[in-house]
Amino acid sequence: MALSGIQIYKLLPRTNCKECGFPTCLAFAMKLAAKQAELSACPYVSEESKKQLAESSQPPIRLISVKVIGYEVRAGNETVMFRHEKTFFNRPGIFVKVKASEGEEAIKAKVGAADAFKVNYVGIDLIVDGFAVEADGADASPGSAQAFATAVKAARAATKRPLILVGKDPAALGAGLGTLSGENALLYAANSANWEAMTELAKQHHASLAVSAESLDALADLTEKVKGKGLEDIVLDLKSTKLGPHLALSTQVRRLALKSNFRPLGYPVITFAEGGDGRDSVVAAQAIAKYAGFIVLDRFAPELVYPLLVLRQNIYTDPQKPIQVQPAIYEINNPKPESPVLVTTNFSITYFSVANEVEGSGLPAWLVVCDAEGMSVLTAWAAGKFDAERIAKTIKGFNVADKVSKKRVVIPGHVAVLSGELEAELPDWEIRVGPREAVDLPAFMKQAL
Amino acid sequence: MPIEIPKDKWPGKIRTVTLGATAAEGGTRAKTITVGGEGTLPFMHFETPTPNRPVIAIEIKDHKPDDWSPLLVEVWGEAMNDPAAWANAAEAAGADLIVLALSVTGLDGKPTKPEAAVAAVKAVLGATGLPLIIFGPGQAELDNELLVPVSEATKGERLALGICEDKNYRTIVATAMANGHLVTARTPMDVNLSKQLNILISDMGMSGDRIIMDPTTGALGYGIEYGYSVMERLRMAALQGDAMTQSPMIVTTGFESWKTKEAKVGQGVPVSWGDWKERAINWETLTTVALLESGAAIVVLRHPESVKRVKAAIEELMVAA
Numbered sequence: 001m002a003l004s005g006i007q008i009y010k011l012l013p014r015t016n017c018k019e020c021g022f023p024t025c026l027a028f029a030m031k032l033a034a035k036q037a038e039l040s041a042c043p044y045v046s047e048e049s050k051k052q053l054a055e056s057s058q059p060p061i062r063l064i065s066v067k068v069i070g071y072e073v074r075a076g077n078e079t080v081m082f083r084h085e086k087t088f089f090n091r092p093g094i095f096v097k098v099k100a101s102e103g104e105e106a107i108k109a110k111v112g113a114a115d116a117f118k119v120n121y122v123g124i125d126l127i128v129d130g131f132a133v134e135a136d137g138a139d140a141s142p143g144s145a146q147a148f149a150t151a152v153k154a155a156r157a158a159t160k161r162p163l164i165l166v167g168k169d170p171a172a173l174g175a176g177l178g179t180l181s182g183e184n185a186l187l188y189a190a191n192s193a194n195w196e197a198m199t200e201l202a203k204q205h206h207a208s209l210a211v212s213a214e215s216l217d218a219l220a221d222l223t224e225k226v227k228g229k230g231l232e233d234i235v236l237d238l239k240s241t242k243l244g245p246h247l248a249l250s251t252q253v254r255r256l257a258l259k260s261n262f263r264p265l266g267y268p269v270i271t272f273a274e275g276g277d278g279r280d281s282v283v284a285a286q287a288i289a290k291y292a293g294f295i296v297l298d299r300f301a302p303e304l305v306y307p308l309l310v311l312r313q314n315i316y317t318d319p320q321k322p323i324q325v326q327p328a329i330y331e332i333n334n335p336k337p338e339s340p341v342l343v344t345t346n347f348s349i350t351y352f353s354v355a356n357e358v359e360g361s362g363l364p365a366w367l368v369v370c371d372a373e374g375m376s377v378l379t380a381w382a383a384g385k386f387d388a389e390r391i392a393k394t395i396k397g398f399n400v401a402d403k404v405s406k407k408r409v410v411i412p413g414h415v416a417v418l419s420g421e422l423e424a425e426l427p428d429w430e431i432r433v434g435p436r437e438a439v440d441l442p443a444f445m446k447q448a449l
Numbered sequence: 450m451p452i453e454i455p456k457d458k459w460p461g462k463i464r465t466v467t468l469g470a471t472a473a474e475g476g477t478r479a480k481t482i483t484v485g486g487e488g489t490l491p492f493m494h495f496e497t498p499t500p501n502r503p504v505i506a507i508e509i510k511d512h513k514p515d516d517w518s519p520l521l522v523e524v525w526g527e528a529m530n531d532p533a534a535w536a537n538a539a540e541a542a543g544a545d546l547i548v549l550a551l552s553v554t555g556l557d558g559k560p561t562k563p564e565a566a567v568a569a570v571k572a573v574l575g576a577t578g579l580p581l582i583i584f585g586p587g588q589a590e591l592d593n594e595l596l597v598p599v600s601e602a603t604k605g606e607r608l609a610l611g612i613c614e615d616k617n618y619r620t621i622v623a624t625a626m627a628n629g630h631l632v633t634a635r636t637p638m639d640v641n642l643s644k645q646l647n648i649l650i651s652d653m654g655m656s657g658d659r660i661i662m663d664p665t666t667g668a669l670g671y672g673i674e675y676g677y678s679v680m681e682r683l684r685m686a687a688l689q690g691d692a693m694t695q696s697p698m699i700v701t702t703g704f705e706s707w708k709t710k711e712a713k714v715g716q717g718v719p720v721s722w723g724d725w726k727e728r729a730i731n732w733e734t735l736t737t738v739a740l741l742e743s744g745a746a747i748v749v750l751r752h753p754e755s756v757k758r759v760k761a762a763i764e765e766l767m768v769a770a
Contacts, residue, residue, distance in 0.1 A: 082685075084678040119721035121670065216452055243765035247742075248495050255455040262452065278734060278758045285735045289677075289742045302723030307669055307711075307731045311739060314674040349671055356710075360717060376672065382637060439710055 003056045005033040011049035012042065019043055060257040062267050064208050064233055064293065066093065066130065066162040068183035073129045073162050075235075075268035075293025081254060087318040092292045094284075094308060095164055096300045097132035097272075100144075100151035107133070107151055111158035114300040119309065122323060122348040126309040131155050132188075132296045135167030135176065145175035152176040164188055164270075164296065165207075170197035177205040186210060186294065188270065189237050195222060199229045208233035210270050216252065220264035227264075234267045235294060243286055246271070250291045268293025281308065288312050323348035324374035329398050330355060335364040337405035340449050342434065342441075343391055344412060345372035345380050353438040361442035366403060370394040377412045388418045392425035410434040410449070456496050459688035463487045463746075464695045465501070466658050468546060468609055468631060469580025475605035475629070479578025482546050484746040485697035490684060491744045494769035502767050503741055505756055506582060506749045507539035508548040508703050511569035512556050518713045520729050521751055532569045533576035542753035543760055546580040549573050550704075551595055553586040561586065566595040567602045574606065582609040582633065582699075582749075589617040600624040609633055609661060615646055622653050633699055635663035638675045640682050644693040651693070661747065662696040668705040669736040676700070680743040700740045703751035706733040734758045741766065 003011075009029035020041040022028040031037035032053075039045060039053055063076040073093035080086045096114045098107045114128045133155045137144030148167065155163060156179065164186040165176045173187060188210040190198035195211070202209040211226060211234055213219040223234050236253060240246035250269055256262040271292040273284035280297060281304055287295045288311050297304070317323065324346050332355060344354045346369050358365050370390055372380035380386035391411065401407060407429040411418060413436035422431045435444045465486040470476025486500040513522075513529040522529065528538040536547050549570060555561050570583060583599055585592030596610050597620065611633035613621050618634065625632045634650055636642040643662055650660055664680050667673045680698060687695040706712055712732050715725035722728055733755040737748045741763065750756050 082678070082681050083674070084682055117721060119719065216454075220452060240770075242768045243762060244492055244494065244768035245770040247492055247766065248770045251493065252454050252495075256452065259455045260453070265452075277761075278730065278754075279761065281731055281735060282738050282758060282762045285738045286742060289739050301727070302721050303725075303728035303731060304723070306722055306728065307735050310670040311673070311735055314670065315677070315739070317674055319674075319678060353671070353710075379637065437708065439708075439713060 003033065003053070005030040008032050008053065011045070011052055013044040013046075015044065017044065055263070058263075058266075060261055060266050061254075062232065062234070063090075064186075064235055064268050066164065066184060066186045066208060066294075068160065068162050068185075071130070071161045073294070078254070078291075079258065081251075081258060083315060084319055087320065088316045090293070091312050091316045092288060093129040093162070093294050094305070094312070095130045095132045095294065095296045096128055097134055097166065097296050097298055098151070098155060099134045099136040100148045101136050102151075104150055104154040107154040108158045110300060111155050114305075115159040115161065117300070117302060117305065119302070119306050121310050121313060122352045123325075124313065126306070126313065128161070128300070128305060130162035130164065131159055132164040132166050133176065135165070135169060135172040137172065142171075144169065145172040148172040149175040149179050153179045156180060162186075164294070166296075168194060170194055170201055173198070174201050177201060177207065180205070184208065186235060186270075188212075188235075190222065190226060192218070192222060195226060196229070199226050199231050202233070203229075203231050208235055210235040210237050212237035212239055214239065216249065216256075216265065220262075223264050223267065236265065236267050236269045238269060238271075243283065246283075247286060247290055250287075254291045270294040270296065272296045272298075274298050280304070284308050285311055289315050322374040325351045325369060327369050327371040327394065329400060329403070330367040330369060332358045332367055333362055333364040335366050337403065339364040339366060339404070340445060341366045341368060341400060341404060341409045343368045343370060343394075343409055345370055345375060345377050345386055347372065347374050347376045347380070350376045354441065357438045357441045358445070361445065363442060363445050365445070366400065368394060368398060368400060368409075377414045381415050381418075386415065388421035388425045391418070391422055395426060395429070406430075408432060412436070454495070457489055457493070457688075458496075459489055461688045461690035461692075461695060463684075463687055463697055464657050466631065466661060466697050468582070468607060470605060470607035470629075474607070476607055477574060477578075478580055478606065480580075481607070482580045489688065491742060492766050494767075498769075499767065501746075503746050503748060503763055504545035505543065505759055505763070506546045506548045506747055507542060507544035507753075507756060508550055508701075508749050508751050509535040509539055509573075510550050511552050511561070511566065514552065517751075518707050518729065519715070520712070520726055521707060524753060531572075533572040536573045536577040536579075540577045540579055543756050544579060546582065546747075547573060547577060548582045548584060548749050550584040551586050553588065553591065560591060561595060563595055563598040567598050570599050570603060574603065580608075581606070582611065584611045584633075585621075587612065592617060593620040596621055597624045600628045600630055603630075604628040607631065611635070612663060613646070613650065615642070615649070618646065618650060619653065622650050622655050625659065626653070626655055631659040631661060633661045633663050634696075635665055638665045638667070638672075638679045640679055640686065640694070643679075643683060644686075644691070647693045647696060657692070657696065660696045662694070662698045663701070664698060666700045666702055666705045666736075666740065668702070668709050669732055669739070670711070671705070671709060673736055673739060677739055677743045680740065680745065684744040697746035698744055699747040699749065700737070700745040701749045702737040702740060703733060703749050703755070706736045707751050730754045730758070738762055
């Protein structure tokens with residue numbers, strides 16, 4: 001929460017020396033509040049004031065970056081409780097966890113498989129963001145530390161993506177961090193017993209540090225201690241086991257950051273999605289919708305990761321900017337003049353639903369995409385942005401008639417009511433009504449065209 | 450340091466709505482289902498207690514559908530051939546209530562007859578003691594043709610009749626009012642249109658505690674976020690005191706998610722889609738969980754495994770900190 005002009009004024013020298021270029025300190029303060037001036041213009045502001053002013057202009061939720069050359073996962077810098085208020089900005093990173101006890105070969109295989117995973121959704125390639133390696137050795141022995149170092153090396157050999165190192169024992173985590181260089185990992189986690197050593201470790205290796213405690217009060221105290229030692233790249237572990245309490249804590253933390261500007265909890269949250277019988281998928285889904293910055297899965301399976309990545313895309317889409325494709329004639333499966341003409345709207349999901357079905361069928365078609373301001377067929381029609389006039393204008397505007405030997409156009413089933421009007425707009429065209437759902441297009445094209 | 454948690458205090462509440470009527474109340478249900486009553490955002494028990502948990506409806510049809518995912522046909526098996534058997538199976542699978550979705554045509558391919566619809570509804574009422582929601586086939590004239598006789602034949606049972614939309618609500622609302630039923634009212638993901646339809650229905654004399662809002666559901670990957678945000682906005686408007694948005698919400702996540710290619714098709718899909726059955730279950734379950742977070746009171750599902758997972762999720766969501 002930024003300071004007001006008056007609050008800033010109280011931190012300035014208040015000598016009205018004019019050396020900043022403004023007639024009074026109050027005038028300068030007002031400009032600073034409006035971000036129309038730089039603090040550096042004042043030669044006399046005290047160090048203490050500089051510190052306070054810098055702090056207050058910090059984002060309510062610190063931006064944490066877990067990175068390695070070529071790859072970065074960012075969380076934080078959120079400004080709203082609800083996506084419809086503006087948008088959610090930084091998609092939570094989805095990490096897959098392996099355990100040191102699994103051994104080098106298994107780790108390399110698992111990480112390699114998840115690293116290679118890629119799935120396409122409306123023209124975007126979705127991937128796993130990184131990996132977590134857990135020091136699950138029972139004791140704080142040198143053997144455990146060595147085993148963990150080996151495990152981290154194995155993971156790093158199988159992926160170039162960011163890493164989270166998970167454990168309680170600073171010695172083991174230190175050994176793991178020691179095998180990495182030139183990257184900013186995330187270290188999990190500092191608790192009331194080990195926080196000093198963990199903070200040193202994080203500082204030494206330029207890592208962010210997750211902090212864990214039994215209550216929000218205890219967590220706030222602990223983050224302040226860590227910060228007091230000079231480490232501010234902090235991530236919060238809320239430690240709840242059940243969905244209900246975890247939702248409450250996540251919501252409270254977000255509110256404290258955004259509404260109360262409560263700095264000790266102004267950090268992104270890490271959530272571990274655990275549990276069999278699909279529980280982990282549900283935990284991860286809640287985390288995606290409700291404020292998580294980093295999500296760690298216990299296992300990798302395409303049928304689990306694909307829907308979660310799609311949900312993340314959906315929740316984190318800017319509500320003001322529905323994803324659209326360019327209006328045009330799209331050629332599917334090398335259409336010839338006798339191939340059918342299909343019409344649809346330029347909402348990405350609509351376009352890809354239709355295009356994928358036709359493409360997958362192997363049947364050639366000319367797919368005419370109309371500008372419907374990024375809305376789906378039904379929505380655009382209801383809003384008056386997809387009507388006979390627009391369709392006709394698009395067909396004429398793209399000179400579809402020049403490409404085809406038969407003037408016949410198929411309109412989506414949901415706008416069957418337009419066929420009469422469209423006949424009037426395109427008198428020398430045959431208007432056909434296609435299916436309502438894209439999935440029924442191939443059958444329709446085979447049987448009815 | 451003791452932290453002061455920012456708590457919301459809202460002037461408004463979600464209305465309490467009860468479906469089903471026991472013998473004492475003039476019906477034949479073994480129990481009733483009550484939803485709504487919340488005084489805050491979903492599951493914020495630390496602000497005000499959540500009086501009623503979200504409930505799970507299982508969707509069945511009056512006869513075996515020919516366009517459902519093979520995975521659903523496989524799991525329901527023989528029961529799909531008889532709505533009474535299917536209702537029993539749904540109850541055994543953990544449904545809190547049943548949605549009976551009437552088909553456009555009978556098994557003979559001709560438009561469903563009113564007598565057949567009434568027979569199916571009565572069979573289901575005979576087979577299970579759970580409260581019942583009836584959806585018409587989704588064509589205005591046919592909906593009216595079927596729902597009116599169904600409504601009259603089940604007077605006193607306190608069913609919910611759907612789906613009322615701005616193009617076709619008068620007949621359904623009138624018959625619901627005359628026979629002691631409720632209605633579900635659907636609008637296309639728009640806060641103002643939701644309010645408007647609720648106003649129109651209320652203006653006919655329907656009491657507020659007999660209206661369930663359907664904001665329209667988009668499946669994961671196919672528009673979920675539009676419904677999700679409309680629901681969050683509707684809930685906030687209700688809590689701020691707007692009486693015309695204070696109805697509990699129903700979402701048809703089963704219908705929407707099982708329509709997707711991800712749920713319907715197992716062959717010729719990308720390898721990156723993974724295992725078909727688990728993917729389909731995830732599609733239904735995760736669509737549902739997201740919409741529970743945005744305030745759904747009644748979720749309508751199709752697969753028993755999704756029911757299990759969503760039930761477990763609701764159980765956990767109802768745990769106060």
